[in-house]
Amino acid sequence: MGSEAKYGVLRGKYELGRFLGHGTFAKVYHARNLATGNSVAMKVVGKEKIIRVGMMEQVKREISVMKMMKHPSIVELYEVMASKTKIYFSMEFVRGGELFAKIAKGRLREDPARHYFQQLISAIDFCHSRGVYHRDLKPENLLLDEDGNLKVTDFGFSALSDHLQPDGLLHTTCGTPAYIAPEVIGKKGYDGAKADIWSCGVILYVLLAGYLPFQDDNIVAMYRKIYRGDFKCPTWFSPESRKLITKMLDPNPSTRISIAKIMNSSWFKKKSTARGSNSKLEQEFALGDEVNAGKGGKTETLNAFHIISLSEGFDLSPLFENTKKVDKEELRFATMTPASSVISKLEEVAKTQNFSVKKSDSCVRLQGQENGRKGKLGIAADIFALTPSFLVVEVKKYSGDTLEYNQFCNKELRPALKDIVWTTNGNSMPD
Structure with a gap:
């Protein structure tokens, strides 16, 4: 049950049980109301993480909205509790899945x-x-x-x-x-x-x-x-x-x-x-x-939030592929670094590898100057803002050979961007 195991019984009211799943900023457990014996879903949100990415107001809004939502076809929020480090949502437990x-x-x-x-x-x-x-x-x-x-x-x-x-x-x-x-x-x-x-x-x-x-x-x-x-x-x-x-x-x-x-x-x-x-x-x-x-x-x-929550590393594309592929033509990662800094990092890589650069506030295009096995390698990086301080970057090959693209990503791009990639365990990319 991870870090929540030490609570055992939460606030003397809920007995926490098995882990049900997680999102970007929350973990969800099965729990039992000790007074009624009824099952609930206990959503546990870490305060530090949501504050760090500027989403506290979003969480407050979710709470205020769900308190209003009393309808048979809407998951009911029973109560909200908080500690110094966590926010706990006691919610209706829905057994049938998505x-x-x-x-x-x-x-x-x-x-x-x-x-x-x-x-x-x-x-x-x-x-x-x-x-x-x-x-x-x-x-x-x-x-x-x-x-x-x-x-x-x-x-x-x-x-x-x-x-x-x-x-x-x-x-x-x-x-x-x-x-x-x-x-x-x-x-x-x-x-x-x-x-x-x-x-x-x-x-x-x-x-x-x-x-x-x-x-x-x-x-x-x-x-x-x-x-x-x-x-x-x-x-x-x-x-x-x-x-x-x-x-x-x-x-x-x-x-x-x-x-x-x-x-x-x-x-x-x-x-x-x-x-x-x-x-x-x-x-x-x-x-x-x-x-x-x-x-x-x-x-x-x-869904960028799902992308982040389901990965601890840099290459997230297997999550979106129907079949396993050895050659991957896109990467996605999250960062709390400003878009201008992401673009500067990409420009530095381009300069060392003799790539030409075209850029705007939200995208960068890198164009190789030398012909490879399938012409010149072209790489596109698009930047999407989830909040003002939280971005998702999507990197794709738009021309050239996939093997050469993967080699470039592994040898040049990954090391250059390692320090700015955000993961669910911290602010850097794991080795």
Whole structure:
């Protein structure tokens, strides 16, 4: 149970049990309320770590939001406790796991998909009625209880109506790229409710298709597809579901369908007989060759927080590959070093290796001057800000030979960047 084992019984009220999982800044344990005997999920957050990356206000906001969220399809927060070094969230224990795990097995039939979607929309409608916008809706943040009922969780990126700017819009870019609305990417301000509706549209598409509507190995190319609303519905989508998804994935937020109209649509109003985990596999999943359409039938997301939390080192790409590959063409790492310093480090490496450099505030392009086995080696580094002091850097080969690229990364790039790479155990990259 790690560092929490020494507590045994927390505050004389909760008996901590087995480790359930972890995120970037939190560990989650099973716990038992000694007074009632009921199971809870105990989320343990280290104060020092969140203060170091400037996320204390985000945690406070998550607490205030979850205290408001009393709804059957939202994970309930029972209480919050704190010590000098830790914050403890006592939360509803949801036994059925993530909805994502179901989708990974294949696409769902319409009836169970509608069952989950109806509960999702009910929860999000409740949030919006309280002036709360989730802003990171995706299957990984949707849990299932033992009866197959959906529960929305993870309000870490949520916003309240009092966070609106004078123009009446939100301006913080956050969420998971594959599920994010085009206006959020555009950085000109957005309506939080409309952005959540877009994400719900992506989720419904994934439930029915088994893969994402907007996919591309290049994140910039994927963003272009999102901006244009460039997607196609598979042939097995019913006309009613196709019509609803098209209205939800309207790239123009001013004409995007509202939750009220979603709930009034003919597809949504059909009664569902599905009961999640109680349905037989043949009833719940649409089995067949088309399950594997599009990226092997699995969703792939690039959530920077998940990237960081699941790795202790520099090369994170195996987390996002369907099959093991010897030759890797991209690296991702997190850093608390300013973007200008990251760029300076890359320039130093380029200078020692006779690479030309093109740069902006958030990207660097290194171009080799000598021909290799497949022409000149070209490397791109894109910098994404999660908070003003916390960045994720994505490094990719855009031209040349993969072996030469890997050799360059291992011999030159990795050593040069070692001191600035942030890991979950500290601020430097392990040997």
